[in-house]
Amino acid sequence: MSTSRRLLFLPPPLLAAAIAATSLITAASADALVGDSCSASSGRGGGCGAGLRCTTCVPPPGTGPAACARTTPIDPKTHGQGTSLPFNRYSWLTTHNSFAIVGTKSPLGSAIISPPNQEDSVTSQLKNGVRGLMLDTYDFNNDVWLCHSFNGKCLPFTAYMPALTVLKEVQAFLASNPSEVVTIFLEDYAAPGSLSNVFNAAGLTKYWFPVEQMPGPGGEEWPLLKDMIARNHRLLVFTSKEGKKGTEGLAYQWDYVVENQYGSQGLVDGSCPRRAESKPMDSTAQSLVLMNFFTTNPSQSWACGNNSAPLVSRLSTCYDAAAKRWPNFIAVDFYMRSNGGGAPLAVDVANGRLQCGCDSIAYCSSKSGTCAMPPPPSSSSAAASPSISSSPGPAPAAAPAVGGAAPS
Template sequence: MSPLVFFHFQNGVRGLMLDTYDFEGDVWLCHSFKGQCYDFTAFEPAIDTLKEIEAFLSANPAEIVTLILEDYVQAPNGLTKVFTDAGLMKYWFPVSNMPKNGQDWPLVSDMVANNQRLLVFTSIRSKEQSEGIAYQWNYMVENQYGDGGMKAGSCPNRAESASLDDRSKSLVLVNYFRSPPIKLLSCGDHSGNLINMLHTCYGAAGNRWANFVAVDYYKRSDGGGSFQAVDTLNGKLLCGCDDVHACVPGSTSGVCSP
């Protein structure tokens, strides 16, 4: 799976997808295969990026960050240690507070007030019990990534995910990027096709709008692109309008300005 720009569609919330590996006696970010990191696929020690996230959260006390880890770290408590060393545990949103069986998440304002502003998900089931890191597939559904997720009118679930319309999982992630990524074609992909896919996946997910979307080359489009997709989803999620800028402050859902 490619390293991607990753959006969370709630005001004040941001997110990243990171691939974590054991490498050179530490935890590294790496884009590799078969659970093995190599010199030519290693990016940097994970703590370097995590310290940047700590600095961002410290400087922006109203912001929330979500990390979804494609996790290949086998060292006991390896992830817990690197998050602790980066100074991030003071922002940790505990697994015990995560909604089960599709219940609602806390308000962003409550998460900010409690300073629980870092959500972390792992792809390894056992770490929810052993390290207190939420197992992604207990909380989230996701469509197929790569070319299989870019067929117009179709939004199949990823193999690891429950069915998209499984409402016991409260979060919906939509992938929309090619395999392999092709920079020149991303302009067209993001200039209408992306929003069309979000509507298709809305239906496949039991009439639920995506909370997350993952794309490559997010700045490239012939129009509003990924940013218009963000505005569309924020509008749908926050007030039921087609664009977040049409949401009327203080109004009930569905009241939209021209």
């Protein structure tokens, strides 16, 4: 057995402790950690550490004892090999229907009957480490709106907000965070010219990654992340509608991304079927992989029970389906909901595998591309476990053991 795979087959108690140690990256030692009890009455975060929040996942959400759960993945730019790898060697937390937020009141005054998919604003999502946004765009009310459709049309009771509202949030974030890169996936029902107008109005064109500089077919590498940042090419925009490359500079998603089936149809055990519009999952002509993990009918309770261990386990299934490639984007509903490490843990696992073959980005030694176990989380004075070396890049085997040992 190669050293790059030893971490995957640690005895369950040790592996569980190793995954729990990941939370130490984002939580101060004096604060509660993942799974610890907490109370919203104790102030910011309910006493939980940075990157965590105090929440309940006993059905229905909001009942039962509260515990600390993760909201924020480890920043891969500051761990492992930093920004020195191609863009396609990173994984990013992605929110499905990022705009469909619980409690949104329509600017039109209508009651919104479309089910929500997230619980906080896009600004908050970005602050929590979300770097992929899925937006549904429609021509509506003489503008471009973010909307769910009813019989293929945006209507007052399914329209959440003008697209410009969210795009201005993205612009403000990029302006205030000059080392961050954001990707937008557009489910595009807008007429030609509409989207370029609203992106221009939002002031986002200066961050645009030129579509002509995107890798061609054949699975070519993307530019290094540090070079994208240096050139200010920090906004990638993909559209589901073909033919907008020449007129609006919008990249046709399926030329660059393979994506598994969204919704409940994509959650069949042991399978990771492609989305109908996507090329087959094992097509290497596309250099990026997007993994959907959410039900057809959005459910906070489902997210609570599945955004941790089942999601991490799902990485292995889609890794095998996608020609042994780990996902670059992991898209979920209610990304803050979990009974443990949640979607941030899954992103940490994917980044660990992409960058250095480790089970978490927390174990990637700086610049060396090797794995090193952190000290046991139960004692700050305990000696570190022996280093576990690995070759850089994705390991040749999936990681089923990780899913079973995620915090519960």
